[in-house]
Amino acid sequence: MATKLFTKPKLLSEFLEICRKNNYFAANVENNLIKNVNFLSHTPNLKGNIERQWLLKSKEIQNSLKTYDNDEFLEYGENLSLLEKYALVLKRDRIARSVPFGLTEIENFTKEMMIGNASDENTSIGIQLENYPKMLNCWYLVSDKQSQEYFYRIQRIRKLWWMKYAANPGRFVISEVKQDEEKDTKSVSIKATYPFGTIDIESIEMMPVDSINSEAKSKNATKFIKTTTVSEVAAIETVLDSIDAGDFGEMCLHRKIAPYQCTVYSISKDSSTSKELKDLAKYISMLLQRSQISILNTDDCHFSDVSALEHKYKEIDAIGVPYSIVVDTNSLENGFMKLRNRDTTLSETIHISDLNDYIPQIFQS
Known part of the structure; x- marks a missing residue:
């Protein structure tokens, strides 16, 4: 029988020390807030692999829900807005006129970002990010009639994506729906649960198209369903998950996203x-x-x-x-x-x- 190499970590500070020792990232924790995050040598490859798998799944999310990425719009210019891409798709793709479709968007955030709400009371873990974190967004445009169906379908698909690449697929939960009747919006978050608390890793929000632009509403697409995860948060969660699942000091990273295969x-x-x-x-x-x-x-x-x-x-x-x-x-x-x-x-x-x-x-x- 193999000899156990170490005592499995339970405290967040213990997890973070292993992350630093293994050259993924260094960070401090204060009042359930992960801050001063400094990504180390192994993280760039890990982030790149996560982003590639995210793009692949976004394009495969549903056979009837075609998804377009940025590369398909390069011939029209590099700085097209979401609504300009939306208009181009409606103009050039007849299929998109009659069925829902999605647009992926990788956005560099230009200021400090706070993920989650750090709290000692409910063990929610916050993450404070600096240095232009990268947001991975996908906007699905659906009719009002189909919006509820796709809202819940996309939640399931996105949860399954996290489960697929996790060492412990059972750690993911979907929050209760938050609804704002005045703005006609609904939102949920996907959370990862750990011995030390829970981390918000992705948000999914449904909103009227005209909340983005009053001229964008059409008979074919009246609702946006937006999924958002942050590349750096995905990397942090993936590393924590792989440490938590290891029994003998190993990191159980999925072979498709491991920085070195x-x-x-x-x-x-x-x-x-x-x-x-x-x-x-x-x-x-x-x-x-x-x-x-x-x-x-x-x-x-x-x-x-x-x-x-x-x-x-x-x-x-x-x-x-x-x-x-x-x-x-x-x-x-x-x-x-x-x-x-x-x-x-x-x-x-x-x-x-x-x-x-x-x-x-x-x-x-």
């Missing part, structure tokens, strides 16, 4: 083969990078004994790398190598000729 190591007690093995490891890394697999390159990638390699496994498990490849002297003779899975700690044998097909399939599935 694989590492490549070599091992041999025979110093005469070390250079050849290092070259083989570099070659394998190059092949994987050509297949769009992100590789964590480290200076200490060659080991002379198993205990040193196992210690390295603990280090990369702690930052959430899902897979490792290990080559040894047998690899030089027959082309076989070991592929280790972070979550099971088990290894399977694969051949170098299968590398370009087998590894990418793991991350595409």
Whole structure:
């Protein structure tokens, strides 16, 4: 039986210390408010992967609900407003005239942002962000008749998205609906629950189209349903979730959003083969990078004994790398190598000729 490496964190301050130690972000906490957030070396890749998966899901959210992203409007200029894009879609796409559709929008916030309401009374955790946080918005335009159906459907789909990439899918809840009858708006938030409290991670709001612009209302689209998450908040939540789910110090990051998807190591007690093995490891890394697999390159990638390699496994498990490849002297003779899975700690044998097909399939599935 594996020996437990550490006591699982319970306090928010304990979680934040692990985040700092693992080079994701450093932050302070005061009265349930996470502040002075400084993102470290592993977070840019993590944020980029989260944003890509968000865009993919926004476009796939519903077969009958076509969604357009910014790239589809570049020929008309880079600074089109939401309503200008809306008008273009109605003009050029006949399908959009008769069915609901969505517009994705990535917006750089230009001032300090406060997420949630920090409170000692109800254990709600707030997050204070500086340095131009990035908002991921999707505006769905629907008819008044369909608005209730889509309001609840989009809530379910967005909750399922968070569950898909979480190590603990059961931590997500949808708040009660808040309604403003005077403004004709409804809103909910998706929350992540932790031992130390709850974090607001996404808002979903339904509002009349004419609340944005009185001239935008049409017989085809009378309501907006807007979903909003903040890239930095998504990164923070993902890291906290992966720490909370780990039993032995590992970060259980989903393979599609982990900042590094694989590492490549070599091992041999025979110093005469070390250079050849290092070259083989570099070659394998190059092949994987050509297949769009992100590789964590480290200076200490060659080991002379198993205990040193196992210690390295603990280090990369702690930052959430899902897979490792290990080559040894047998690899030089027959082309076989070991592929280790972070979550099971088990290894399977694969051949170098299968590398370009087998590894990418793991991350595409």
